[in-house]
Amino acid sequence: MAAVGGVVVGVALGTVVGRVMTKLDDPVFSVVISFLAPVAIYLPAELLGLSGVLATVAAGIVLGRNAARNMSSEVRIAGQATWQVLLFLINGAAFILIGLQLRTVLAGLGDRPAAELIGLAVAVSLTVIFVRIAWVYPGAYLPRVLSAGIRERETAPPLRNVFIVSWAGMRGVVSLAAALALPLNVPQRDLLVFLTFAVILATLVGQGLTLPLLIHKLGVVAEGGQAHEEAHVRVAAADAALATLMQLAEKWPGHLELIDTLRAQYAHRAQHLDEERHEGPETEAEQELLEHREIRRAVIDEEREAIIRLRDAGAVNDEVFRAVERDLDLEELRTEA
Known part of the structure; x- marks a missing residue:
């Protein structure tokens, strides 16, 4: 009951937070x-006797699912950059703090022989x-045996690829955090925490260091599945943009020059993406796209140098410089998409 209630509270509060964020610029x-x-979601759930963890997770799912509509592009870009840095710092700090607990854990093992441990x-x-x-292995192949739909949509992965996935099961902060979260009165708690340390060490060091060698020895290469899917999504987005431009041409007949320019850009992008999707990345179309990116990057670099010269000459103040620089940075990121 506490789990279900926590999920319900999380969904409700996540929806409220999402509505609030739509009003923020x-x-x-x-x-x-x-x-x-x-924190604002976890605490009320706990005070109600519900699962604060599940409430927070449920709210996070709701917010993440609706972020594309609830947040502006500027908020999403700033949020992603900030959270990436924060998660990196939290992950590093967690390993340091967990490592500091090792001496206490070893002391709690008592007189157990080292050979036994x-x-x-x-x-x-x-x-x-x-x-x-x-x-x-069963997770990779059994669904295809049981479902004709999956067999039609997806080809079975090679055995060596499945082995690499099975070998890439490194454990980390989450595993040890779960062990450390055990109540102090749990029997053999120190032993459980020690064994979790051992599993993390064995998988991170043992499997982690041997993974590149195995990939090389087995000849596993990227199949381009994600790139193909990304190209498919980008083509769909470009097609939607072209359809909208057709409607806007009727609504704004006085701006046909701009609409025609945008239409040519999206049509060119859709053509390249469609060729990449059907022919693969190693094509003349892909090479042409790379050259186009290089040209656009060179133009942006020259624009950036121009505003730097103006700033150094004292022709613009720092606030104006930062605003124009930000636009150029976003445009450069766009060329990499």
Whole structure:
């Protein structure tokens, strides 16, 4: 009941926060709201005797799902950059703080022989690794055996690719955080935490360091599935833009020059993306697209140098310079898309 109630509260509060963020235009204030929202959702759920964790997760799913409509592009760009930095810092700090707990954990193991601890660590680590391998293979092939629809939509992946996926089961902060979250009165808690340390070490160091070698030895290469899907989505977006431009031409007959320019740009983009989707990335169309990006990048670089010269000469103030520089930065990012 507490779990279901937590999800309901999370969905409700996530919807409210999303509505609030639609009214905000200041990216800094919006990012601050995104920092405070998890706490503001977690605490009420806990006070009601519900699961604050599930409430926060549910709210995050709602907000993430609706971010494309609830947030402006400026807020999304600022938020993504800020959260990437924050998550990197939190992840690093978590490993440091967790490492500091190791001495306490070892002290709590008492007089257990080192050989016993090493044996348990090896046994548990191997079990985790082999259970993942045993799970990934059926997970990759069984749905295709049971569903004709999946067989028609997706080809079965090569065995070597599935093995790489099964081998890439590194454990990290989440696993250890779950172990450390165990109540202090749980029997053998220190041993459980120690074994979690061991699994993380074995998977991060053992599997992590051998993964590049295995990829090379097995000859696993990128299949371009994500690139193909991305090209498909971009073509759909370009087609939607072209359809809208047709309607706008009737609505704004006095701006046909701009509409024709935009139409030519989107048609050119859609053509290249469609060729890439059907012929693959290693085509003349892809090479031409790369050359176009290089040309646009060279133009933007020269624009940037021009405004830098104006700033250095004292012809513009810093605020104006930053505003124009930001536009050029966004345009450069757009050329990489």
